Amino acid sequence: MTFTNDTRGVSEVVGAILVFGVLVALLAIMQTQAVPAANQQVEFEHSQDVQGDFAGFHATASEVANSGDKQSVSIKTGTGYPTRMLFFNPPRVQGSLSTSENQTVTIENATATDPEVDDYLNGSDVKVDTRTLHYNVTYNELQNAPQIRYEYGILYSRFRSGTTVQNPGSVIDDTDINLLFMAGDYSRTAGDTQSVDVRPVSAPARPVTIEGEGNNDITLELPTDLPVSVWQEYYGDQSHVTIQNGTAGTVRITLDGDRRYTLRMAGLGLESGVDKPDAHxxxxxxxxxxxxxxxxxxxxxxxxxxxxxxxxxxxxxxxxxxxxxxxxxxxxxxxxxxxxxxxxxxxxxxxxxxxxxxxxxxxxxxxxxLAPGGVINPSGGVRLQDAWINTDIWDDIGNFLNPDDSTGSGVTMEFNASNNLEFEAVRVNYYSPGGGSTPPDEWEMTDGSNTLSGEVSGEFESSNSLDPASNIQVGFVNGGDSYDVTTDDYFVMTVILSNGEQSIYFVSPRDNS
Structure with a gap:
C-alpha cells in the first residue's frame, strides 16, 4: 500500500491553537493588570466611604456627649470585590477598629469659680483617663491607605506623606474648653459593615467655669498621635493660647490665667460593660x-x-x-x-x-x-418700682463694711411706699452673679439716714429700720473688696415691714448710664 502526504486541516488546527493561546494571554493580562486595577478602584471607593462613616461617627459622638443618650452608627470597616467570571479575586479586605492603651490627661492650676466645685477644681492637678480610637486597614492593591484616628473630638487621617484633618473639633474655642474622651478596651476586626454603639460613660457634659489659680496660667497636657504642628495650625492662632511639645507623646496647651473659661468634659465607650467613673x-x-x-x-x-x-x-x-x-x-x-x-x-x-x-x-x-403672708414683688404694701446700677455706691452709703477696693458698682432701689411703712428687718436670701463669677458674701444697705449690713444668705438684720420712701442703696462685698454689680446679676431680699407683714423682692437692676 502506498501512503501519500496530506496537509488538509493543518491550518485550521494551527489557527485554533493560536486563538486559544491569544485568549489565554488576554486572560492572563486581565488577571494580572485589569483585575488589580479594578480592585484598586473598589478599595479606593471603600477608603472614601469609611472616612465618610467616621464623619458620621464624630457627629454621633458629639450628640451623645451633649445628651447622655446612647446612639448607634455604622462603619464600613471592610469590603469585598465583585464576582468576575473566569477571574480570581483576593479575600475580602478586613479593617480593625480599636482603642489605644489607657492614657492620662493632666489639667494644671485650674480652679472653679463656684465655691462648691472649688472643693474639687482647686488649683491642684486633675488627672483623668482617655484613649484614642484607631481604624487600620491593609488593602490588597491600594497603597498608602490612611490610618484614621479620633481623639478629643478631633478626626484625622495619617498618611505616609503627612496628616489630613477631617474635623478639628473644638478643644479650645475662645474661652470654651471641650474635651471628649474615649473609654474601654475595644477591638473589632471585620470584612463588612459594623454597627457601633456609642455609649455615654460620663455624660451629658456639664459646663464648669474655671480660672487660673492666683491668675497664673492654666495648662492642659494631652497625650496625642497628632503632630504638635497640626495643633498649632488649628488652635495656636488664639492670643491667649500657647501650644508646645509636652513630655513624650503629649502636647502642652497653656491658657492665659487672667481669663475665665468654660470647661466641658465627656467620656464615651463603644461597648457595654465599660467601667463608669466613681462619684467624686x-x-x-x-x-x-x-x-x-x-x-x-x-x-x-x-x-x-x-x-x-x-x-x-x-x-x-x-x-x-x-x-x-x-x-x-x-x-x-x-x-x-x-x-x-x-x-x-x-x-x-x-x-x-x-x-x-x-x-x-x-x-x-x-x-x-417665710413668715405668713410673704409675697414676692407685692403689688400692695411697699412695691418695688425700679432698680438700677449705681456706680457711686460707696460714696452714697455709710460704708461700714469699708471694702479694701471701693470702686465696685451697687444698686439703687425705688419703692412706692406712700403708706409710711418701714423695713424693720432685712435679709438678702440669695445672689446670682452673671457670667459665672463668684457671688458676694456681704451686703450693706442705707436709706440715706440709717444703715444695715449683713451676710448674703445670712440671718435677718434689724439693728436699724429703713425708710423705703427714700431710695434704698445697696452695695456688696466679696472677700473684703467691693463687688461690681452688673445687669446680668439678680438677688432676692426679704423684708419684715413695720405692720408685721413680710415681702420678698426679686431685684434685677437695669443700666443707668
Missing amino acids: YIVPAEDAVTDVGAGGNTSVIFEVRDKYNNPVAGEEVEIELDGNTQTVNTSSEGHAVMSVSPSTTGTAVGTIVGCSGGDRCSAEYDVNV
Missing part, C-alpha cells in the same frame, strides 16, 4: 437656697458628679437638715432630693456615702421659712 464630689443642684412658706413645701436638691464634672446615677447620699437625716439614691440626672416643709429650717448638708475626699464629699443648701 457633690454640689447643690440649683441655687443652694430655697424658701418655703406656711402650708407649703419645697425640696433641697444635690447633684453628685464624677471627675469629669458630670452627674452620677445610683449613688447614696445622706441629707441632714434640722436634726433629721435621710439617705437617698441619686436619679439618672445625679440628683438626690429631700422634701422639706415649714417645720424645718436651717442648712441642709448632703454627703456622699462612702466618700473619703474631705470637703468635696459634702455640700450645703440653705432652707428659709
Whole structure:
C-alpha cells in the first residue's frame, strides 16, 4: 500500500491553537493588570466611604456627649470585590477598629469659680483617663491607605506623606474648653459593615467655669498621635493660647490665667460593660437656697458628679437638715432630693456615702421659712418700682463694711411706699452673679439716714429700720473688696415691714448710664 502526504486541516488546527493561546494571554493580562486595577478602584471607593462613616461617627459622638443618650452608627470597616467570571479575586479586605492603651490627661492650676466645685477644681492637678480610637486597614492593591484616628473630638487621617484633618473639633474655642474622651478596651476586626454603639460613660457634659489659680496660667497636657504642628495650625492662632511639645507623646496647651473659661468634659465607650467613673464630689443642684412658706413645701436638691464634672446615677447620699437625716439614691440626672416643709429650717448638708475626699464629699443648701403672708414683688404694701446700677455706691452709703477696693458698682432701689411703712428687718436670701463669677458674701444697705449690713444668705438684720420712701442703696462685698454689680446679676431680699407683714423682692437692676 502506498501512503501519500496530506496537509488538509493543518491550518485550521494551527489557527485554533493560536486563538486559544491569544485568549489565554488576554486572560492572563486581565488577571494580572485589569483585575488589580479594578480592585484598586473598589478599595479606593471603600477608603472614601469609611472616612465618610467616621464623619458620621464624630457627629454621633458629639450628640451623645451633649445628651447622655446612647446612639448607634455604622462603619464600613471592610469590603469585598465583585464576582468576575473566569477571574480570581483576593479575600475580602478586613479593617480593625480599636482603642489605644489607657492614657492620662493632666489639667494644671485650674480652679472653679463656684465655691462648691472649688472643693474639687482647686488649683491642684486633675488627672483623668482617655484613649484614642484607631481604624487600620491593609488593602490588597491600594497603597498608602490612611490610618484614621479620633481623639478629643478631633478626626484625622495619617498618611505616609503627612496628616489630613477631617474635623478639628473644638478643644479650645475662645474661652470654651471641650474635651471628649474615649473609654474601654475595644477591638473589632471585620470584612463588612459594623454597627457601633456609642455609649455615654460620663455624660451629658456639664459646663464648669474655671480660672487660673492666683491668675497664673492654666495648662492642659494631652497625650496625642497628632503632630504638635497640626495643633498649632488649628488652635495656636488664639492670643491667649500657647501650644508646645509636652513630655513624650503629649502636647502642652497653656491658657492665659487672667481669663475665665468654660470647661466641658465627656467620656464615651463603644461597648457595654465599660467601667463608669466613681462619684467624686457633690454640689447643690440649683441655687443652694430655697424658701418655703406656711402650708407649703419645697425640696433641697444635690447633684453628685464624677471627675469629669458630670452627674452620677445610683449613688447614696445622706441629707441632714434640722436634726433629721435621710439617705437617698441619686436619679439618672445625679440628683438626690429631700422634701422639706415649714417645720424645718436651717442648712441642709448632703454627703456622699462612702466618700473619703474631705470637703468635696459634702455640700450645703440653705432652707428659709417665710413668715405668713410673704409675697414676692407685692403689688400692695411697699412695691418695688425700679432698680438700677449705681456706680457711686460707696460714696452714697455709710460704708461700714469699708471694702479694701471701693470702686465696685451697687444698686439703687425705688419703692412706692406712700403708706409710711418701714423695713424693720432685712435679709438678702440669695445672689446670682452673671457670667459665672463668684457671688458676694456681704451686703450693706442705707436709706440715706440709717444703715444695715449683713451676710448674703445670712440671718435677718434689724439693728436699724429703713425708710423705703427714700431710695434704698445697696452695695456688696466679696472677700473684703467691693463687688461690681452688673445687669446680668439678680438677688432676692426679704423684708419684715413695720405692720408685721413680710415681702420678698426679686431685684434685677437695669443700666443707668
